[in-house]
Amino acid sequence: MAAFSAASELRARGYDGALTLLSPEGLPYDRPPLSKGYLLGSEDAAKIVLAPEDWYAEHGVEVLTERAAALRPSEASVELGNGRTLGADRVLIATGARPRPLAVPGGEAALTLRDRADADALRAALAPGARVVVVGAGLIGAEVTSAAVGFGAEVTLVDPIDPPLVPAVGEALARRLHEMHGEHGVRTVASVPVEIAASDGGACLVRLAGGSAVAADAIVAGIGIVPNSALAADAGIEVDDGVLVDASGATSNPGVFAAGDVSRLRHPDGALARRAEHWEAAVRSGQAAAAGMLGEPAPEFGAPWFWSDRYGAHVEAVGTLDARSAGRIVLREADGLPQAAFLLADDGRLLGAAAVGFPLLIRAARRIMDRGLAPDPAALADPSVPPRKLIH
Amino acid sequence: MSEGIDVGSPDEIEEGTAKVVEPEDSGVDEPIAVFHTESGCFFALNDTCTHEEASLAEGWIEGDTVECPLHSSSFDLRTGKVLCLPATVDEPTHKVTVENGRVVLYPGVPADDAARTAD
Numbered sequence: 315m316a317a318f319s320a321a322s323e324l325r326a327r328g329y330d331g332a333l334t335l336l337s338p339e340g341l342p343y344d345r346p347p348l349s350k351g352y353l354l355g356s357e358d359a360a361k362i363v364l365a366p367e368d369w370y371a372e373h374g375v376e377v378l379t380e381r382a383a384a385l386r387p388s389e390a391s392v393e394l395g396n397g398r399t400l401g402a403d404r405v406l407i408a409t410g411a412r413p414r415p416l417a418v419p420g421g422e423a424a425l426t427l428r429d430r431a432d433a434d435a436l437r438a439a440l441a442p443g444a445r446v447v448v449v450g451a452g453l454i455g456a457e458v459t460s461a462a463v464g465f466g467a468e469v470t471l472v473d474p475i476d477p478p479l480v481p482a483v484g485e486a487l488a489r490r491l492h493e494m495h496g497e498h499g500v501r502t503v504a505s506v507p508v509e510i511a512a513s514d515g516g517a518c519l520v521r522l523a524g525g526s527a528v529a530a531d532a533i534v535a536g537i538g539i540v541p542n543s544a545l546a547a548d549a550g551i552e553v554d555d556g557v558l559v560d561a562s563g564a565t566s567n568p569g570v571f572a573a574g575d576v577s578r579l580r581h582p583d584g585a586l587a588r589r590a591e592h593w594e595a596a597v598r599s600g601q602a603a604a605a606g607m608l609g610e611p612a613p614e615f616g617a618p619w620f621w622s623d624r625y626g627a628h629v630e631a632v633g634t635l636d637a638r639s640a641g642r643i644v645l646r647e648a649d650g651l652p653q654a655a656f657l658l659a660d661d662g663r664l665l666g667a668a669a670v671g672f673p674l675l676i677r678a679a680r681r682i683m684d685r686g687l688a689p690d691p692a693a694l695a696d697p698s699v700p701p702r703k704l705i706h
Numbered sequence: 707m708s709e710g711i712d713v714g715s716p717d718e719i720e721e722g723t724a725k726v727v728e729p730e731d732s733g734v735d736e737p738i739a740v741f742h743t744e745s746g747c748f749f750a751l752n753d754t755c756t757h758e759e760a761s762l763a764e765g766w767i768e769g770d771t772v773e774c775p776l777h778s779s780s781f782d783l784r785t786g787k788v789l790c791l792p793a794t795v796d797e798p799t800h801k802v803t804v805e806n807g808r809v810v811l812y813p814g815v816p817a818d819d820a821a822r823t824a825d
């Protein structure tokens with residue numbers, strides 16, 4: 315995603331030199347559908363490409379189905395997996411991340427989800443009646459669980475935190491979202507696996523902390539990602555749980571930039587940000603790196619945003635809902651169910667908003683935040699106030 | 707198809723909102739969204755986002771743009787051009803006019819602006 319975003323931004327900014335995109339998986343595609351429409355089979359591989367093949371010809375972007383094996387910034391070149399060397403004045407590392415493996419004995423039996431092949435393997439495992447254990451109830455784990463339910467699988471969802479996602483969407487919506495699993499027949503267990511043992515007929519036994527065990531025909535782990543930063547580290551570029559970059563995507567090597575899930579922002583004061591692991595962050599950091607590669611100032615972006623979907627409910631959040639450090643939460647509820655949560659700073663400005671099923675509230679919140687407005691808390695909490703009216 | 711269809715009086719579509727004209731009424735294959743902008747102009751695009759399945763009429767209408775309610779791609783209401791990812795494909799436009807106090811939609815006839823930029 316970040317590489318595609320950077321390529322299109324380079325052309326939008328008027329760069330007209332050679333541009334090569336190394337994409338070992340072929341035409342770049344969008345990952346969010348891998349746990350949604352593509353996994354369910356309602357969208358096929360052709361539907362999820364980021365842009366049709368002609369786009370690359372029209373924009374003068376050469377796509378090579380090759381891996382980068384090594385960066386040689388001092389020689390202005392990149393060594394490819396096939397042994398060829400490609401000249402490059404500027405290199406963007408947008409290698410993404412890989413799923414964190416389940417580090418318990420037998421954990422290699424767990425499936426993970428990052429690319430199309432993973433989604434294909436997972437779909438094959440989600441047969442009606444199959445006993446599926448999903449480890450990790452974050453965004454990916456929850457989406458996979460929802461898809462598995464759609465296939466008629468019998469799902470147990472294991473996560474030590476109950477409810478997960480509180481910093482992302484606030485306590486009330488986190489609880490509401492987590493309860494959806496039970497409403498759809500999923501058994502949620504607040505625990506962690508300690509061992510995966512083989513059992514009869516190819517099935518497994520997932521032993522949990524506390525002593526219980528769950529039989530599983532398939533195990534899926536959605537417990538976070540690890541940045542693919544080896545290329546950078548091998549080239550002597552600074553890495554600390556991600557390739558360290560500034561706001562323009564510049565790494566510690568002047569010819570090399572990084573963007574997307576593999577990158578980690580270092581603020582001007584040296585503080586390291588949390589790695590952003592969402593789609594929009596990949597798009598924005600790709601655009602910023604494009605500016606950086608051209609020696610232009612990085613664009614200014616508003617608060618970060620993400621979406622997720624489960625059981626047909628569309629979840630969105632912008633900014634932060636983490637009330638541990640500052641601010642107070644204002645809830646919008648109707649019929650006893652929370653629709654949205656807003657985090658207000660002490661001075662009345664909006665720090666973040668999350669909603670389940672009300673995307674225009676988030677679009678309003680985004681504009682309120684971008685403009686630094688102090689919204690009326692009573693209007694935020696009132697489900698009869700339409701989103702557009704929150705701005706004035 | 708070039709015959710106009712009556713979508714209603716201008717104040718039936720509140721400013722900053724849109725009305726969907728279904729295929730059975732328009733005679734074209736796709737639902738069409740007729741937008742009434744805050745500055746009082748009318749525009750029409752295919753209603754379904756070119757990215758996935760979402761109704762642009764339910765999006766955020768601001769200035770001469772609409773932002774998709776699902777993943778936030780924006781489209782230029784005058785030209786149908788997609789302004790940001792994740793969508794990469796433009797929306798077809800349809801001509802809308804206000805004639806004798808009625809909003810008239812010409813399904814399948816590109817808007818003048820779109821026709822001009824296409825030259």
Ligand SMILES: Cc1cc2nc3c(=O)[nH]c(=O)nc-3n(C[C@H](O)[C@H](O)[C@H](O)COP(=O)(O)OP(=O)(O)OC[C@H]3O[C@@H](n4cnc5c(N)ncnc54)[C@H](O)[C@@H]3O)c2cc1C
Nearest residue numbers: 315316345346349381382409410574575591592593596620
């Ligand atoms: C299943 C799933 C669902 C998601 N759903 C959502 C969602 O609903 N909302 C949301 O906001 N975000 C979602 N995300 C997150 C979002 O998709 C990622 O943040 C985004 O894809 C990151 O983009 P990227 O370019 O950094 O990495 P990627 O998209 O992973 O791209 C990295 C690319 O680099 C390639 N690569 C790796 N090593 C090399 C090498 N040595 N040489 C050449 N190429 C290499 C890989 O093959 C890959 O194609 C989801 C992610 C996944 C996996």
Ligand code: FES
Nearest residue numbers: 755757758774777
């Ligand atoms: S459906 Fe409109 S942006 Fe995705």
